[in-house]
Amino acid sequence: MPANILKPGHLPRQVVIREMGLRDGLQSVATIVPTEAKRAWILAAYEAGEREIEVGSFVPAHLLPQLADTAEVLAYAQTLPGLKATVLVPNLKGAQRALAADAEGLLVPLSASHAHSLANLRKPPDDVVAEIARIRAERDAAGARTRIEVGMSTAFGCTIQGHVDPAEVVRLVQAVLDAGVDTVSLADTVGYADPAMVADLFERVLRVAGDRLVCGHFHDTRGLAVANVCAAMQLGITRFDASIGGIGGCPHAPGASGNVATEDLAYLMASMDVETGLDIGRLLALRERVAGWLAGETLHGTLWRAGLPKTLQPQPEEALS
Amino acid sequence: MPANILKPGHLPRQVVIREMGLRDGLQSVATIVPTEAKRAWILAAYEAGEREIEVGSFVPAHLLPQLADTAEVLAYAQTLPGLKATVLVPNLKGAQRALAADAEGLLVPLSASHAHSLANLRKPPDDVVAEIARIRAERDAAGARTRIEVGMSTAFGCTIQGHVDPAEVVRLVQAVLDAGVDTVSLADTVGYADPAMVADLFERVLRVAGDRLVCGHFHDTRGLAVANVCAAMQLGITRFDASIGGIGGCPHAPGASGNVATEDLAYLMASMDVETGLDIGRLLALRERVAGWLAGETLHGTLWRAGLPKTLQPQPEEALS
Numbered sequence: 001m002p003a004n005i006l007k008p009g010h011l012p013r014q015v016v017i018r019e020m021g022l023r024d025g026l027q028s029v030a031t032i033v034p035t036e037a038k039r040a041w042i043l044a045a046y047e048a049g050e051r052e053i054e055v056g057s058f059v060p061a062h063l064l065p066q067l068a069d070t071a072e073v074l075a076y077a078q079t080l081p082g083l084k085a086t087v088l089v090p091n092l093k094g095a096q097r098a099l100a101a102d103a104e105g106l107l108v109p110l111s112a113s114h115a116h117s118l119a120n121l122r123k124p125p126d127d128v129v130a131e132i133a134r135i136r137a138e139r140d141a142a143g144a145r146t147r148i149e150v151g152m153s154t155a156f157g158c159t160i161q162g163h164v165d166p167a168e169v170v171r172l173v174q175a176v177l178d179a180g181v182d183t184v185s186l187a188d189t190v191g192y193a194d195p196a197m198v199a200d201l202f203e204r205v206l207r208v209a210g211d212r213l214v215c216g217h218f219h220d221t222r223g224l225a226v227a228n229v230c231a232a233m234q235l236g237i238t239r240f241d242a243s244i245g246g247i248g249g250c251p252h253a254p255g256a257s258g259n260v261a262t263e264d265l266a267y268l269m270a271s272m273d274v275e276t277g278l279d280i281g282r283l284l285a286l287r288e289r290v291a292g293w294l295a296g297e298t299l300h301g302t303l304w305r306a307g308l309p310k311t312l313q314p315q316p317e318e319a320l321s
Numbered sequence: 322m323p324a325n326i327l328k329p330g331h332l333p334r335q336v337v338i339r340e341m342g343l344r345d346g347l348q349s350v351a352t353i354v355p356t357e358a359k360r361a362w363i364l365a366a367y368e369a370g371e372r373e374i375e376v377g378s379f380v381p382a383h384l385l386p387q388l389a390d391t392a393e394v395l396a397y398a399q400t401l402p403g404l405k406a407t408v409l410v411p412n413l414k415g416a417q418r419a420l421a422a423d424a425e426g427l428l429v430p431l432s433a434s435h436a437h438s439l440a441n442l443r444k445p446p447d448d449v450v451a452e453i454a455r456i457r458a459e460r461d462a463a464g465a466r467t468r469i470e471v472g473m474s475t476a477f478g479c480t481i482q483g484h485v486d487p488a489e490v491v492r493l494v495q496a497v498l499d500a501g502v503d504t505v506s507l508a509d510t511v512g513y514a515d516p517a518m519v520a521d522l523f524e525r526v527l528r529v530a531g532d533r534l535v536c537g538h539f540h541d542t543r544g545l546a547v548a549n550v551c552a553a554m555q556l557g558i559t560r561f562d563a564s565i566g567g568i569g570g571c572p573h574a575p576g577a578s579g580n581v582a583t584e585d586l587a588y589l590m591a592s593m594d595v596e597t598g599l600d601i602g603r604l605l606a607l608r609e610r611v612a613g614w615l616a617g618e619t620l621h622g623t624l625w626r627a628g629l630p631k632t633l634q635p636q637p638e639e640a641l642s
Contacts, residue, residue, distance in 0.1 A: 006516045006552055179350040186627040192630040193325045195551050222630070223585050223623030224592075227548040230516050231327055264544050271515040271545075302544030309513040309543070310483040 006234060006272075014275040016239040017266060018052040018215065019045055020259050021290065022073070023088055025247035027057065027295045035069040037293050039076045042083075044289065045244070048282035052084045052239075053077060054107065059096035074101055076256045086149075092118055095135040098146055104148040109131055109187075110176060112169045113158035116189070120153075129175045136180035149183045150176045151217060155201060157192030166201050174208050180207075183214045183240070188228065191221020195231035203234045217241040218260050219248065220300060224258035226268055240265060244298025245287045261301030263287055270312060280308060327593075328557060335596040337560040339373040339536065340366055340586060341580050342611065343394070344409055346568035347387045348378065350618045356390040358614050360397045363404075365610065366565070371583075373405045373560075374398060375428065379415035382518055384386075395422055407470075416456040419467055426468040429453055431497060433490045434479035437510070441474075450496045457501035457604035470504045471497045473536060476522060478513030487522050495529050502534045506562070509549065512542020516552035523556045538562040539581050540569065541621060546581035549591055560587060566608045567621025582622030584608055591633060601629060 013294050022041065026033060033041075045053060053079050061093075070087060077085035086105035089095045098106040109116035110128045117125045136148060150238040154161075155169050173184055188198075198216070211277060216232040218240070229240050245262035263283040269276045282293030284304055291299050341364065347354060354362075359376075366374060376398050377391030390464075391408060398406035407426035412418045419427040431449045438446045453471060458521035460467060476490050494505055507526060509519075519537070526534050526633040539546040539561070550561050567582035584604040590597045605625055612620050 006520045006555075011517060014358060157630055157632050159631060190630075191627065192632060194589060196593040199327045202330045220623070221627045222588060223582075224547055224589060226545055227551045227589070230551065234327075261544075267543060268515060268548070270547060272517040302541070306512065306542045307479055309511075310480060311478050311513060 005198055006230060007235070011272055011274050012233065012236070012238045014238065015233070015269050016052055017050070017262055017269070017278060018054065018239060018241050019050050019244065019262060019274050020054050020217070020241045021243035021245065021247055021262070022056040024065065024241070024259055025243040025245075027064050027247055028065065029294060031294050032066050033073055033293050038069070038073045040289065041075050041286070041293070042073070042080070044282065044286045046080050046083055048279045048286060049277040051082055051277065052090060054086045054241075057088040058097040059088075059090055071097070071101060074103060077183045078102070079196050085310070088151075089135075091131055092134050092138060094189050095138060099139060099142050099144040102144065103146050105149055106135075107149045107151050107185075108135065109151045109153045110172060111189075112172055113154035113160070114160045115161035116154045116158045119160060122200075126175070126248070127174055127178055129172065132176050132181060133166075133179040137283045147183065148181045149185060149214070150181045151187050152205075152305065153187045153189040154189045155186045155193075156197050157190065159190045166204055169201060170204050170208055173205050173213075177209060177212065181212075183212050184209055185215035185217055185239075187211070187217035187223075187241075188219055189217075189319050191219040191224070193218060193228050194224055195227045197261060198228045198231040206235060213237070215239040215241060220246060220258050220260045226264065229260065229265060231270070244283065245290050245294075245304075247290070247294065247297070258300040260270065261287075261303070264301050264303050267303045278313075281314070327551060332460070332595050333557070333559045335553065335559065336554070336590050337373055338371070338583055338597050338599060339375065339560060339562050339588070340371050340535075340565065340583060341371065341375050341538070341562045342564035342568055342583070344375040344377050344388065345562070345580055346564040346566075348385055349569055350615055352612050352615050352618055353387050356393055356586070359394045362607070362611065362614070363394070363398050363401070365412065365603065367401050367404055368599045369607060370408070370598040372403055373407070375407045375409060378409040378411070379418040380409075380411055382618070386467070390442055392422060395424060399423070401532070409472075412452055413455050413459060416459060420460055420463050420465040423465065425465050426470055427456075428470045428472050428476045428506075429456065430472045431493060433485045433493055434473045434475035434482045437475045437479045438484035440481060446493055450493065450500055453497050453502060454500040455457075464482070468504065469502045470506060471502045472506050473507050473526075474508045474510040476507045476514075477505075477509045478511065480511045486533065487525055489523060490531055491525050494526050494534075498530060498533060502533075504532055504533050505509045506530050506538055506560075507534070508538035508562075509540055509546075510538075512537060512540040512545070514516075514549050515545055516548045519549045519552040520556065523544035523553050523558060527556060534546070536560040536562060541579050541581045542606060547585065550581065550586060550589070566611050566615075566625075568615070568618070579621040582624070585622050585624050588624045588629065588633075592630070601633075602635070
């Protein structure tokens with residue numbers, strides 16, 4: 001019988017679920033959530049146990065008015081002890097804002113798909129690599145502590161270009177490591193990945209990046225995100241991006257919808273006895289509030305409909321005595 | 322780095338997806354689908370490549386009027402060359418009807434949960450084991466070819482009882498093997514399983530049943546069914562139950578909804594280059610017809626919303642030349 005490390009006793013003790021709802025989620029919906037609501041959202045996520053939250057993007061406000069208040073939202077998040085608040089930046093200009101704001105981390109998206117890179121950032125991937133080198137130099141010059149992560153988007157395929165060569169992903173990962181980034185993550189931006197592709201690509205990238213490959217980012221467009229998380233976890237990956245209510249997508253990837261839902265991943269981990277520090281009841285309550293702030297938008301995920309299994313529900317006090 | 326058999330080259334070459342929609346699906350919806358539509362459904366499923374279909378149940382018509390025409394539907398399915406048509410039977414009486422009809426196979430559900438067994442069949446599990454022995458004796462006496470499978474339901478937990486002891490599942494599997502059944506399957510009737518539980522329980526049952534453990538039956542109540550299929554596949558399981566449109570459930574398991582969707586599993590396998598013989602386009606067309614026959618009922622699944630990735634879409638003729 002083949003080895004299977006998803007068995008109890010072979011699982012990681014702990015996994016970090018990193019919240020993407022306020023960035024990847026909100027960038028793909030038309031509704032503009034007021035800053036006050038974003039503060040309430042972050043506080044509720046924090047109280048539910050979340051400790052890594054991507055709070056917005058430093059992009060021109062006319063491009064993403066939903067995220068125009070990122071500086072203010074970031075400043076609020078920075079008041080919560082132990083919360084790692086990160087921002088997405090598409091270029092040096094955005095990075096300068098992140099460094100000036102003393103963000104814990106900045107994420108630069110780099111499309112492995114040439115066509116997606118042109119559509120999303122109006123530059124071919126290698127120009128983005130050059131920009132990333134400039135971001136690293138800028139950080140060094142500023143003496144800032146902000147960690148630089150590259151999110152390799154469309155790493156498993158692209159709605160515009162179709163197939164993306166895994167060798168190109170590996171080449172670009174090597175290039176950004178050479179350019180001095182701290183960490184990389186692999187993103188299935190459009191929901192094309194399957195567990196076999198995840199196992200293959202994560203293994204290839206682990207060979208060049210080692211423990212600097214820190215995160216898997218899976219969209220649930222075609223229902224495979226949870227299985228993809230499990231496949232990456234089998235290779236030792238212990239951080240996953242997710243959005244409360246499964247909100248998210250990419251404006252330049254038609255048909256793409258939704259990061260895997262935070263509450264669904266939290267349930268998966270709780271069921272397998274993998275610590276996340278998350279309170280699922282509070283996450284489900286937050287999901288309801290987000291649904292209110294995004295009235296008219298489609299939320300995703302599965303757990304909220306059925307609720308927790310009886311076996312995972314909090315026991316009444318008397319039953320424990 | 323740990324071994325990971327979901328990698329390309331380590332996957333099974335072929336997997337069978339067994340259709341449950343006409344039985345597990347229809348038993349849980351109020352709508353009564355006319356026999357003529359069921360015939361069209363079976364033909365369309367057959368033309369989409371399905372070769373194993375559970376067509377109904379031999380239970381008293383007043384209990385499940387939706388399945389009252391099972392004999393007629395079975396007779397039609399038996400006219401299609403190479404189609405293995407099976408039926409569910411809850412007891413000896415139902416089995417006698419299946420044997421008389423020369424069904425390819427009969428499935429006897431056996432709840433590992435004592436409480437669910439009482440609610441569903443009004444008997445404790447060991448009384449069902451005794452009935453299964455009588456069914457085997459009846460087949461021997463009749464000289465029939467009908468294969469006997471036991472579906473171990475609530476094998477991963479139960480909405481009534483909560484926790485189900487894996488050791489009890491193993492004990493009951495051993496008991497029905499001793500009673501002479503041909504094959505067993507493990508069913509997550511209420512969507513409580515996670516990949517770690519699947520890896521653990523399938524491994525335990527494989528130790529007593531070997532290749533007589535032939536199938537995994539996962540409900541997608543909490544979004545983990547696809548991951549559970551992958552976990553079972555890693556242990557060498559190559560047959561999975563599914564329902565077109567994710568329809569299904571259990572009338573005695575409140576909150577339980579939907580087998581994993583046939584078309585979603587077909588996509589998973591196609592993406593991983595595992596043969597199923599299924600035509601996903603035809604399955605999606607059938608899903609639409611089923612949605613029509615079940616107007617007002619909730620269908621599930623994910624693929625139908627986003628469609629196939631560009632990388633899996635049929636290429637135009639000219640592109641191939």
